[in-house]
Amino acid sequence: MEIGKCKDLMDPSHRFKPESYTADPVGSEYIVIVRSGMDGVIQTLDDIEPFTVFLRPFLDTESMDAKCVLSLQFSACVGSERLGTGATGFLQFSQRGRKERNLPILNSSDLRGRSVWSQPRRIALYLSCSYKNSPASAVESENFHASFDEDLILKNKSQEVAPYLSGRCIYLVGMMGSGKTTVGKILSKELGYSFLDSDKLVEQAVGATSVAQIFKQYGESCFRDNESEELRKLSLRHRLVVATGGGAVIRPINWKYMKQGITVWLDVPLEALAKRIAAVGTDSRPLLHQESGDAYTKALMRLSMLSEERGEAYANADARVSLGHIAVKLGQEDISDLTPTAIAIEALIQIEHFLKGKDDMAIARFS
Numbered sequence: 001m002e003i004g005k006c007k008d009l010m011d012p013s014h015r016f017k018p019e020s021y022t023a024d025p026v027g028s029e030y031i032v033i034v035r036s037g038m039d040g041v042i043q044t045l046d047d048i049e050p051f052t053v054f055l056r057p058f059l060d061t062e063s064m065d066a067k068c069v070l071s072l073q074f075s076a077c078v079g080s081e082r083l084g085t086g087a088t089g090f091l092q093f094s095q096r097g098r099k100e101r102n103l104p105i106l107n108s109s110d111l112r113g114r115s116v117w118s119q120p121r122r123i124a125l126y127l128s129c130s131y132k133n134s135p136a137s138a139v140e141s142e143n144f145h146a147s148f149d150e151d152l153i154l155k156n157k158s159q160e161v162a163p164y165l166s167g168r169c170i171y172l173v174g175m176m177g178s179g180k181t182t183v184g185k186i187l188s189k190e191l192g193y194s195f196l197d198s199d200k201l202v203e204q205a206v207g208a209t210s211v212a213q214i215f216k217q218y219g220e221s222c223f224r225d226n227e228s229e230e231l232r233k234l235s236l237r238h239r240l241v242v243a244t245g246g247g248a249v250i251r252p253i254n255w256k257y258m259k260q261g262i263t264v265w266l267d268v269p270l271e272a273l274a275k276r277i278a279a280v281g282t283d284s285r286p287l288l289h290q291e292s293g294d295a296y297t298k299a300l301m302r303l304s305m306l307s308e309e310r311g312e313a314y315a316n317a318d319a320r321v322s323l324g325h326i327a328v329k330l331g332q333e334d335i336s337d338l339t340p341t342a343i344a345i346e347a348l349i350q351i352e353h354f355l356k357g358k359d360d361m362a363i364a365r366f367s
C-alpha cells in the first residue's frame with residue numbers, strides 16, 4: 001500500500017476500496033477497524049470482498065489474540081452482537097504475524113452468498129498502516145493514524161468495560177509523576193465518571209494552598225491522616241476516577257477504602273518518572289526537596305529511595321499498567337513515546353481482565 005493512501009482510508013467517510021491494499025508491503029502491520037451499525041458507510045458485504053486476513057487485536061496479549069480473532073470470525077459469520085448495531089471491533093493484522101502464528105483467517109469472500117444477516121447490514125472497514133517496517137518518510141501520517149486509532153480504540157474499550165464496572169470507582173495508584181492525573185482525566189471522560197485528585201481534597205480539607213505547604217506547616221503525618229480521611233469519604237461514593245497521592249499505598253487502612261472500588265497501579269520506570277518530574281520541577285512535590293544536584297538526578301535518587309521503602313505496596317492493586325509492557329506490545333523502544341491515551345487503553349484492558357476474572361471465579365463457585 002502506498003503510504004499516502006492510508007490517510008484517505010482513515011477518513012471515516014471514505015468507503016473501503018479493496019484495490020487500495022493490493023500492494024501491501026510484506027511485513028507491515030495494519031490496524032483494521034470493523035464497524036457496523038447505523039452510522040456504517042459500506043452498503044453491502046460485497047464492498048469488502050476480497051478482503052482477507054483479520055488478526056491480532058491491538059494492545060492485547062498473545063493469549064488473547066486467537067480468542068479475539070475467533071470472536072470476530074464468529075460474529076462476522078453468524079451476526080452476533082459484536083457486529084450488531086453500533087458495535088465496533090478493532091483488530092490489527094500483519095502478513096508476517098499471520099504466517100508465523102498460523103492464526104485463523106477470515107476471508108470476506110467466504111461471506112458472500114451466505115445469509116449472514118437477516119437484513120442488509122452496513123459495515124465499514126478502515127485500514128491503516130503502523131509502518132513498523134516501512135520507510136521513515138511515513139512519520140507524519142503515522143502520528144495521524146496513531147491518534148485516530150487510539151481515540152477509537154479508547155472509546156470502544158471504555159464502552160466494553162463500563163458495564164462490568166457497575167459504577168464502581170477507579171483508584172489510580174503509583175509514584176508521583178506516574179500519570180495518575182493525566183490518565184485519570186482521560187478515563188473519567190470516557191467512562192462518564194467524575195475525576196478527583198486526593199491531594200487536592202486534602203488541601204481543601206486543611207485549608208492549604210498546596211501539599212508542600214501542609215508538609216511544611218503541619219508535617220507529613222498530618223497530611224497522611226487527612227489523606228486517609230479523604231479516602232474513607234471517597235470509598236462511600238460511586239462513579240469516580242481518583243488520582244491518589246503517591247504515598248497513599250503505604251497505609252493498609254487506605255487499601256481497605258480504595259478496595260471498595262478498583263485499584264489500578266500505573267507502573268512507570270523510575271528513569272521515566274525522573275525525566276517527567278525534572279521537566280516540570282519539584283516545587284509541588286515536597287518529598288523530592290531533600291536531594292542536591294541537577295533536577296533529573298535529584299528526582300531519580302529520591303524516587304529510588306521511595307520506591308525501595310514502598311517495596312511491593314503498589315502491587316496490591318487489582319490491576320497493573322506497566323508502561324514497559326505497553327512499549328513492548330506496541331513495538332516502541334522509548335516509553336516516553338507512549339501517549340496518555342495508549343496508557344488509558346491499557347488501563348481499561350487490565351481492569352477488564354480483573355473484572356472478568358472475578359466473574360469467572362463467581363461462575364465457577366456456583367457451577
Ligand SMILES: Nc1ncnc2c1ncn2[C@@H]1O[C@H](COP(=O)(O)OP(=O)(O)OP(=O)(O)O)[C@@H](O)[C@H]1O
Binds near residue numbers: 178183245246340
Ligand atoms: N504518557 C505521558 N508521557 C509524557 N508525559 C506524561 C505522560 N503522562 C503524564 N505526563 C507528564 O508527567 C507529569 C506528571 O503527570 P501527572 O501529574 O499526571 O502525574 P501524577 O501521577 O498525577 O503526579 P502526582 O502524584 O505527583 O500528582 C506531567 O507533567 C504530565 O504532563
Ligand SMILES: O=C(O)C1=C[C@@H](O)[C@@H](O)[C@H](O)C1
Binds near residue numbers: 211244245285287
Ligand atoms: O509519594 C508521595 O508520598 C507523595 C506524593 C504526592 O502525590 C503527594 O501526596 C505528597 O507529595 C506525597
